[in-house]
Amino acid sequence: MDKENKKSEGQNLLKNLEYKNTNAWETSGEDIKTAAFDYCENYKHFMNISKTEREYTKNAILEAQKNGYQEIELLYKTKGKLQPGDKVYKNIKNKALVLAVIGNSPLVQGINLIGAHIDAPRIDIKQNPLYESTDMVFLKTHYYGGIKKYQWVTIPLALHGVIVTKEHTTIDVIVGEDETDPVFTITDLLPHLASEQMQKKMSEGIAGEDLNLLFGSIPYNDSEIKEKVKLNVLNILNQKYGIKEEDFISAELELVPSFKARDVGIDKSLVGAYGQDDRVCAYPSMTALFEINTPDRTSVCVLADKEEIGSMGNTGAESSFIENFVAKLCAYTNEFYNDIILRDCLESSKMLSADVSAGVDPNFKGTHDVLNASYIGKGISIMKYSGSRGKSGASDANAELVADIRRVFDENEIAWQTTELGGVDKGGGGTIARYVANLGIDVLDCGVPVLSMHSPFEVASKIDIYMAHRAYREFYLYSF
Numbered sequence: 001m002d003k004e005n006k007k008s009e010g011q012n013l014l015k016n017l018e019y020k021n022t023n024a025w026e027t028s029g030e031d032i033k034t035a036a037f038d039y040c041e042n043y044k045h046f047m048n049i050s051k052t053e054r055e056y057t058k059n060a061i062l063e064a065q066k067n068g069y070q071e072i073e074l075l076y077k078t079k080g081k082l083q084p085g086d087k088v089y090k091n092i093k094n095k096a097l098v099l100a101v102i103g104n105s106p107l108v109q110g111i112n113l114i115g116a117h118i119d120a121p122r123i124d125i126k127q128n129p130l131y132e133s134t135d136m137v138f139l140k141t142h143y144y145g146g147i148k149k150y151q152w153v154t155i156p157l158a159l160h161g162v163i164v165t166k167e168h169t170t171i172d173v174i175v176g177e178d179e180t181d182p183v184f185t186i187t188d189l190l191p192h193l194a195s196e197q198m199q200k201k202m203s204e205g206i207a208g209e210d211l212n213l214l215f216g217s218i219p220y221n222d223s224e225i226k227e228k229v230k231l232n233v234l235n236i237l238n239q240k241y242g243i244k245e246e247d248f249i250s251a252e253l254e255l256v257p258s259f260k261a262r263d264v265g266i267d268k269s270l271v272g273a274y275g276q277d278d279r280v281c282a283y284p285s286m287t288a289l290f291e292i293n294t295p296d297r298t299s300v301c302v303l304a305d306k307e308e309i310g311s312m313g314n315t316g317a318e319s320s321f322i323e324n325f326v327a328k329l330c331a332y333t334n335e336f337y338n339d340i341i342l343r344d345c346l347e348s349s350k351m352l353s354a355d356v357s358a359g360v361d362p363n364f365k366g367t368h369d370v371l372n373a374s375y376i377g378k379g380i381s382i383m384k385y386s387g388s389r390g391k392s393g394a395s396d397a398n399a400e401l402v403a404d405i406r407r408v409f410d411e412n413e414i415a416w417q418t419t420e421l422g423g424v425d426k427g428g429g430g431t432i433a434r435y436v437a438n439l440g441i442d443v444l445d446c447g448v449p450v451l452s453m454h455s456p457f458e459v460a461s462k463i464d465i466y467m468a469h470r471a472y473r474e475f476y477l478y479s480f
Helices: 009-017 030-049 053-066 072-079 228-241 245-250 276-290 321-333 339-347 399-411 433-437 462-477
Strands: 087-092 096-101 112-117 122-133 136-144 157-164 170-175 213-216 251-257 262-264 270-273 299-304 350-353 380-383 416-418 442-447 449-451 458-461
Touching: 030 053, 030 270, 030 276, 030 462, 053 087, 053 096, 053 157, 053 276, 053 299, 072 087, 072 321, 087 321, 096 276, 096 321, 112 276, 112 433, 112 462, 122 157, 122 213, 122 228, 122 245, 136 228, 157 245, 213 228, 245 251, 270 276, 270 462, 276 299, 276 442, 276 449, 276 458, 276 462, 299 321, 321 339, 350 399, 350 433, 350 462, 380 399, 380 462, 399 442, 399 462, 433 442, 458 462
Parallel strands: 112 299, 112 350, 350 442, 380 416
Antiparallel strands: 087 096, 096 299, 122 136, 122 251, 136 213, 157 170, 157 251, 262 270, 270 458, 380 442, 449 458
8 A cells, every 4th residue: 555545534635735835856856956957057157257237138138149039120120020939139228138029919918028137236336436545546336236245345356347438439347257367355354453343233344435445556656656556557447448537437337256156065956156136037037038939928038227226227127118118019010009009918918027035044043934935945936025014115916816827837847935025024125026017017026035145145046046947938938
């Protein structure tokens, strides 16, 4: 007699009625485990070359073109009308990206969208940053997004970004990634002299204005110059990039950790990397779309900027770029277009807001309601509502959409779990969901749980990352 037949009536009843999330490594076959490891090798490589929103956009476009995607306006001008199976993209000012595969159903019946963000917490260089003190040169900085400032000192940092001259020449900058490159760092006080500092609250131990980047220390050989080290640094920058100090004013330079994405754990089951919030969801949402040819409903992948600072700006989800892109899809697939077609399309559409969730860390107990939290290794997590405390600022998904997503995932044997962002009075946060919901679209947050969120080295499970890829693919293909 097998184990199932030996179970009591109550045990069988409990199995049928109880909700219980399970470890995805245990419930997955060897083929899925192997696929997860293989998938994450490509993911780590993409993370290493895409540490800023500009780099992500550039590299995502290259990948899209390899998979047959064309710029939407150029394809429309060539064909006159977009047809089912056409693959298009729109570059949003080199900082955000939208991709789409045209489906068989008319757009007025709705589309399936997945939206993630490709910006990440970091440290930005100020517009007038360069100064000399005690024969050393530093750059003034301003942190971007929610960080714990003490995590960003005494680690190797790389400088990424662009400098745009008055003549509109754009100079790409990446220093600190190659093994032969120098790296940069923000210094901290030695513990022997830090008694006052260590009495402060953690949030006050390192002040924002003290996050000054060590940039050089060799003086220029001229006794007539007062700030010799600064001049030497300016001379090096001029020789290397052809710039003057004033060119910092029209630059976008970001400091990111110089280390690479790595396997974590003796079993190599986890990925540690900078910027996994939210590229650990952006990458699967993109690769899932690349596997689709002609879906029933048009499938759209939105990769937005500025989420970490509120989604403002014309590359953030609060702007009109998503609505504008959908309007183009409606216009370019219809012989006759009017605004009602766009409005009906938006109202009939479904979206997954692909953003990370905070995985339970047993080293920090009491931060979650353990019955409503996500766990590393238990699959992709769905979050009905986000927000802070009393759901402030939340997008609270409709129960009907949650039921649809449960069905999609269960029918395709995708490991999933439910979550919320911490205990009720512990804090909280938001995603791009509420801005897309303002367009009338049904939206549900759905992403990968991570540990050490917003730190320079976030951690996620390979099985969860791969489950996200599979989950997003099935969502694109689902006929609502």
